[in-house]
Amino acid sequence: MQKVIIASKNPVKIKATVDAFERMFPDAAFEFEGVDVPSGVSEQPVGDDEIMTGSENRMNAAHEAHPDADYWVGIEGGVEDHSGGMVVFAWMVVCDATGRVGRGRSSTFFLPPKVAELVAGGMELGPADDQVFGRTNSKQVNGAIGLLTDDVVTRSDYYTEAIILALVPFKNPEYYV
Numbered sequence: 001m002q003k004v005i006i007a008s009k010n011p012v013k014i015k016a017t018v019d020a021f022e023r024m025f026p027d028a029a030f031e032f033e034g035v036d037v038p039s040g041v042s043e044q045p046v047g048d049d050e051i052m053t054g055s056e057n058r059m060n061a062a063h064e065a066h067p068d069a070d071y072w073v074g075i076e077g078g079v080e081d082h083s084g085g086m087v088v089f090a091w092m093v094v095c096d097a098t099g100r101v102g103r104g105r106s107s108t109f110f111l112p113p114k115v116a117e118l119v120a121g122g123m124e125l126g127p128a129d130d131q132v133f134g135r136t137n138s139k140q141v142n143g144a145i146g147l148l149t150d151d152v153v154t155r156s157d158y159y160t161e162a163i164i165l166a167l168v169p170f171k172n173p174e175y176y177v
Contacts, residue, residue, distance in 0.1 A: 001029045001030065001031050002028060002029065002030050002031070002070040002071065003030075003031050003033070003066075003068070003069040003070050003071070004017065004021060004030050004031070004032045004033070004069065004070065004071040004072075004073060005033055005034075005035055005062045005063070005065070005066045005069045005071070005072045005073070006032060006033065006034045006035070006062070006073045006075070007034075007035060007037045007058035007059055007061060007062035007072065007073060007074045007075065008034055008035075008036070008037075008058070008075055009034040009035065009036050010034070010139070010140055011140060012139075012140060012141070012142075012143065012154075012155045012156050012159065013034070013075045013159060014032060014034045015156045016075075016155075016156045016157075016158075016159035016160040016163055017032060017073050017075075017159075017163055018030075018032050019156065019160045019163075020160045020161075020163035020164045020166075020167060021071075021163075021167070023160075023164060024164055024167045024170070024171050025167075025170075025171070033066070033069075035062055035065055035066065037058055037061035037062050037065060038057070038058075038061060039054035039055075039057050039058050039076055040053070040054065040057035040061075041053055041054035041057065041076070043124055044078065044079065044119065044122075044123075044124045044125060045076060045077070045078030045079075046078060046079055046080060046081075047078070047080050048080060048091075050078060051076050051077065051078035051080075051089070051090065051091050052076070052091045052093075052103075053076075054074075054076035054078070054091075055074040055075060055076035055090075055091040055092060055093045055103075056074060056093050057074070058074035058075065058076060058093075059072045059073060059074030059093045059094070059095055060072075060074070062074065063095060069097070070096060070097050071094060071095070071096050071097075071170075072094070072095050073092065073093070073094050073163065073166075074091075074092070074093040074094075075090060075091075075092050075159060075163075076090060076091055077089070077090035077106075077125070078090070079111070079116075079119055079125060081120075082110070084110060085110045085111065085113065085116055086110065086111045086115075086116035086119060086120065087108045087109065087110055087111070088108065088109055088110075088111055088125065088144060088145075089105060089106050089107070089108040090105070090106040090158075090159060090162060091103065091104075091105050091106075091162075092104045092105070092106075092159070092162045092163045092165070092166040093166065094163070094166045094167060094170070096170060100169055100170065100173065100176065101169070102165075102166040102167055102168060102169040102170060102176075103165075103166050104161075104162040104163060104164065104165030104166035104167075104168075105162055105165070106158055106159060106161065106162040107158070107161070107162075109144075109145065109148070111125075111144065112132065112148070114132050115128045115129060115132050115144065118131060118132070125139070125144060126138060126139030126143070129143065129144050129147055133147050135147065139155075141155070142154050142155050143155030143158070145158045
């Protein structure tokens with residue numbers, strides 16, 4: 001049984017990680033554990049570099065907290081201003097006990113102007129979504145993507161694909177030497 005430490009206790013991020021590992025390695029047995037660790041970046045990361053750094057920091061902190069695991073997964077979402085408005089995406093970083101690292105980035109979508117305005121004014125995306133959509137704690141359920149697509153794409157789905165992309169080097173180690 002291989003141990004996977006997820007650098008979050010958010011049930012959406014845990015589910016996405018479980019789904020990704022089980023889909024990529026259907027014949028393997030895994031044990032998953034979420035842990036609270038700091039991102040080392042702002043509460044609402046802005047820009048590609050800060051989002052990637054937050055994901056790497058979380059993965060490294062999970063590794064430090066549980067050095068005996070087989071895999072560590074860092075997930076960090078954030079926003080970035082674009083010419084067409086504010087976009088949302090997330091970076092995933094996975095490391096294994098050999099030191100192999102894989103990275104994947106989620107797809108990108110534009111926020112509604114009212115949500116973007118609140119985020120630009122200093123509010124985190126989750127509370128901004130809650131305010132605009134009249135929800136509570138949506139970031140632990142379906143997030144902006146689920147709210148905007150009526151769960152055609154859930155927040156877990158959104159993260160799962162990016163974690164699968166981060167697992168490519170582990171699925172195909174002979175090409176990543």
